Amino acid sequence: MGRRVRRVRAVLTVLVAWLSLVGGGTAWAGVEEISALRLEAPTAIGPGVTYRGFSLNGSHGPAYGHLLTVDLSNQRVSVDLLYPGVVGGRERVSRLADQRSAVGAVNGDFFNIVEAQHPGVEATGAPVGPAVAGGRSLKAAVPDGQRFGPAMPPGVSTQDVFGVGTNRVGRMDRLELEGSVRTDEEEWSLSGFNQYALPVDGIGAFTPAWGRTSRLRATCGTDTDRGAPCSDDTFEVTVRRGRVASVADKPGRGAIADGSVVLVGREEGARELRKLEVGNRVTVEQRLRPGGSGAFRFAIGGFPILRGGRPLVGLDLATAAVRTAAGLADRGRRLYLLALDGGRDYRSGLTIAELARTMRKVGAVDAFNLDGGGSSTLVTRGRGSARATVRNHPSGGAERPVANGIGVFIRR
Template identity: 60%
Template sequence: MTHRRRRSALVLLTSLGVLAGGALAGAAPVGAAQRGAVLARGVTYREYDVRGVKGIARVHLLSVDLGAPSVRTDLLYPGAVAARATVSRMADARGAVGGVNGDFFDISEAQHPGVEATGASVGPAVAGGRVLKSAVPDGQRFGPALPPGTGTVDVFGVGVDRRARLDRLRLDGAVRTPGGRLPLGGLNQYALPVGSVGAFTAEWGAASRVRATCGTDTDRAAGCSAETYEVTVRRGRVVARSARPGGGAIAAGTTVLVGREEGARRLRALAEGARVSVTHRLVAARSAVPYRFVVGGYPVLRGGRPQAGLDDRTAAVRTAVGSADGGRRLLLLALDGSPAYRAGLTIAEVAAALRAAGAVDGFSLDGGGSSTLVARAPGAASVTVRNHPTDAPERAVANGVGVFAGR
């Protein structure tokens, strides 16, 4: 048998054995058989059933060996922070072998008449080692209630050392003006803290920036600020001013500053032609290793133990990521949304399912109609959706986690 034929035989493997490890109560594997396949060296896909409090749920799981030389991971996103695309489209555009949907995002603005949803994600985002955005205030997030002790700055990421880890990323930035230094309250965010100044760059996209001045730090549905101001900075000088945030693409090398309340008053004092410099970075709470990518959500498993305060009553279709083997193995999990399995799992059961699959740390991503897992069969030209999302057709989302493998 030739080397190519031996590899084909491996790829066409259809049984990966029983679920490794003991399952926690509430997420017990049903039966012994699983269906799965090797997608590429270091990347496997499998599906199996677990029993939750609301019934049987089907798990779709990608296991990724981050130590495999040909394997890498990155954030999938549509090319702008304030934009949406389906996971399958983003994966195919980048040539990914698999992936899942990512962070919760600004999906609806029904409470703010005349304001369009931006599609931007809630938490920090880093793609290809490049910072895209920082986190909105906790009270401005979309999604279920956060477990105690967690917040919008929580992230899951893979460092340049090829290790997956949980962390927290906070914005450290400043606007220096002739009148003094202003702390930067946001970077490419759909919601800015009350009284702050936020920076928008070409990474934001063309969406209106008005939404950034709506709601408060504790109430996403609160009205839009009556006191706003915007200045455009190019080559270190103010080149335009406006009493209302605008929209449209931002040119490379240009920064648009948006202020609300006190932040608006400080920006209004800047004359056209004034010298202004803007600096920003994301500071990690735990790791000194730079990140290849990060995605927002919230932790559900730390050091092999469930995060305190996880909901054990509300079941739903969900997506989550986990790390095993000291961060050397990445697990991407999505539940099936077909009618037979739509009851899903509670978030406590998701933590249990991740642990049963070998994860030590786990992190919840967006769920419900967003939950999507895609994989590309060996030799196929494009990925297919494996988990039957509850939305039909496939929902467009803000970002995702992509897996890439050499051929």
């Protein structure tokens, strides 16, 4: 009886997966069908990594895309975050790939690109969501209302990440900041870590990984309104080797020395930090806690669009654009990196709902939307080549410097 039950379950599992693949069931209700999807023959980039182009017809016109498929079970293959060495900075994807000798890469998270609503405030270039590189936590997520990018589906948060664990298995998860600021007398919760926007009444920590960019933007806007005025109640404390080294009424800029951390407070957070004096002992601790099991080798922000072969409820059905996405199959052992082409004939792109369907069509079971438009870029680098080749046509006519990306590496 046990064997028979297992056989029936196996048949049902295959049937459900097939129905999902061909668009059966109610999960795709209202999502435009992708017609005439044509996958070109794959080209080997190296062991476990292939590239191919594809074409399809979306609701707004023809689209062309570029796809990297990565076998994470291949021990010679690895994936990591690409970024310009600091959180508050931007660089072209091809340059980021060249610096790390990546064989393939796509652009990553949405980022703080403009500050038209806050005259005189510098745009930081920092990404929206959490970031982990080489197993090291770089930053936490800004409040949902402070994000840049298209509307997220219901139930999704800026804490959502796509990444690969230290076990070499890819997954979608959430990374929540846990941290504290402790003195001899008091302890306060840390509500920010290398973020371009802090929660109202919060205290944020900035480490050397932040870079030289101004920290003023962190005190602008509110948890629900990115364009709200900057706070006029702020305070900054520099802690060096466990003691307060200096204080200031407003957030500053410039490199943060090794062994130092800068605390920025707004509203109630500022009032708490004003209790500190030069020479006071202060301990600052922060970590990114995953919702699932296991630590990340790399993680990047964005938002999920496909989970378990089904599109998330509430995906945008109307707005088409050039887009970038990452996907997983084979229980996290197979990675897909996709970027649409921004050439003149294909610039209309796809809606997010169509992107979810496309990711399912190419084989993904889980998929994650990344920054699109002029940021969408996919590059590859052939054996013996010193420079990466940009495979798609960026919609802005040239590569846009971005906050981060996903890099694929092959150990020779």
